[in-house]
Amino acid sequence: MKQHLLSINDLSREEIGSVLDTARFDFLDLSKREIKKVPTLRGRTVINLFYEKSTRTSTSFELAGKRLSADVINVKADSSATGKGESLKDTVLTLGAYRPDIIVIRHPHVGAAAFVARYVVAGAHVINAGDGKGEHPTQSLLDIFSLQQEFGEDLAGLRVAIVGDILHSRVARSNIIGFQKMGMEVKLVAPPALLPRGVEALGAEARHGLDALADVDVIYLLRTQSERHERANYLPSLREYISRYQVGLRHLSGGQKVLHPGPINRGVEISAELADSGEHLILQQVEAGLAVRMAVMYRIIVDSAAAAADEAAAGDSRAGARAAEGEEAAGKAKIKNIRAVG
Numbered sequence: 001m002k003q004h005l006l007s008i009n010d011l012s013r014e015e016i017g018s019v020l021d022t023a024r025f026d027f028l029d030l031s032k033r034e035i036k037k038v039p040t041l042r043g044r045t046v047i048n049l050f051y052e053k054s055t056r057t058s059t060s061f062e063l064a065g066k067r068l069s070a071d072v073i074n075v076k077a078d079s080s081a082t083g084k085g086e087s088l089k090d091t092v093l094t095l096g097a098y099r100p101d102i103i104v105i106r107h108p109h110v111g112a113a114a115f116v117a118r119y120v121v122a123g124a125h126v127i128n129a130g131d132g133k134g135e136h137p138t139q140s141l142l143d144i145f146s147l148q149q150e151f152g153e154d155l156a157g158l159r160v161a162i163v164g165d166i167l168h169s170r171v172a173r174s175n176i177i178g179f180q181k182m183g184m185e186v187k188l189v190a191p192p193a194l195l196p197r198g199v200e201a202l203g204a205e206a207r208h209g210l211d212a213l214a215d216v217d218v219i220y221l222l223r224t225q226s227e228r229h230e231r232a233n234y235l236p237s238l239r240e241y242i243s244r245y246q247v248g249l250r251h252l253s254g255g256q257k258v259l260h261p262g263p264i265n266r267g268v269e270i271s272a273e274l275a276d277s278g279e280h281l282i283l284q285q286v287e288a289g290l291a292v293r294m295a296v297m298y299r300i301i302v303d304s305a306a307a308a309a310d311e312a313a314a315g316d317s318r319a320g321a322r323a324a325e326g327e328e329a330a331g332k333a334k335i336k337n338i339r340a341v342g
């Protein structure tokens with residue numbers, strides 16, 4: 001892994017596979033043990049900085065850090081000095097005084113995680129836990145992991161429809177990229193007003209009706225993010241949206257699986273009957289989130305330590321080669337001098 005995880009594009013397909021193997025083989029079963037803790041990050045400091053509401057992401061990052069034995073500090077904007085006018089930059093500089101190893105940031109503005117990465121103390125890692133309509137890379141990782149648990153590790157050729165408010169969804173943005181990296185075919189299903197302009201450039205087919213679900217293996221539901229609709233009227237009425245886009249058991253056929261990043265809006269994008277059925281993987285996604293975030297925290301530290309060690313070793317061998325070249329040149333000069341003197 002790189003120094004920071006800001007976008008799912010920071011990982012290649014091979015790196016995604018490798019991080020998810022770490023989650024699968026090193027951390028998934030930890031929750032089933034009596035003592036659910038390992039010393040992996042003992043002595044490390046993790047700061048979870050949440051400027052937006054969260055249940056799944058904040059609890060799983062907190063628990064992941066604690067189960068890895070790190071010292072975990074949770075900062076919520078509504079109870080921090082942000083309310084007294086402190087800027088994000090000053091908050092990050094302030095928290096840098098504690099020499100954190102990892103800062104996990106959720107923020108309502110696109111690019112906030114990249115901004116934090118610019119001001120974070122040297123050596124610390126930044127993990128984007130959702131930046132406005134931007135990205136949510138660990139959600140994409142846990143969704144890929146959940147699909148692998150259900151369909152096997154090779155997801156190439158799996159067909160998925162992402163349904164709902166794609167325009168305002170960082171989860172959709174990360175998953176369109178992440179699913180395609182894994183070789184999956186992605187279809188987007190939404191009213192035209194809730195699809196981003198130029199959506200075809202994302203490499204995904206755009207459709208406007210639930211008839212598009214007939215030939216997919218996976219239905220990935222999204223809630224309508226009314227808190228991001230600002231003053232624009234994206235939907236003629238919620239009732240009409242429900243009648244045209246709510247997915248229920250009657251829409252499922254042939255072993256199709258339903259995923260949802262949560263929070264679900266029961267009775268809006270998902271029927272209560274489907275929410276209460278065993279046809280979805282929503283709780284498996286939450287369980288996967290813990291193991292995957294443990295793997296991300298562990299790998300982001302050890303991979304960059306290994307890269308730094310490799311760089312130092314390469315530096316040593318370059319220095320060694322330069323020294324050897326220097327000795328050889330000095331030797332030649334000496335011989336030359338001896339000959340000149342002779």
Ligand code: CP
Binds near residue numbers: 053055139262263
């Ligand atoms: N999926 C997700 O990001 O949920 P939270 O907003 O509860 O963290």
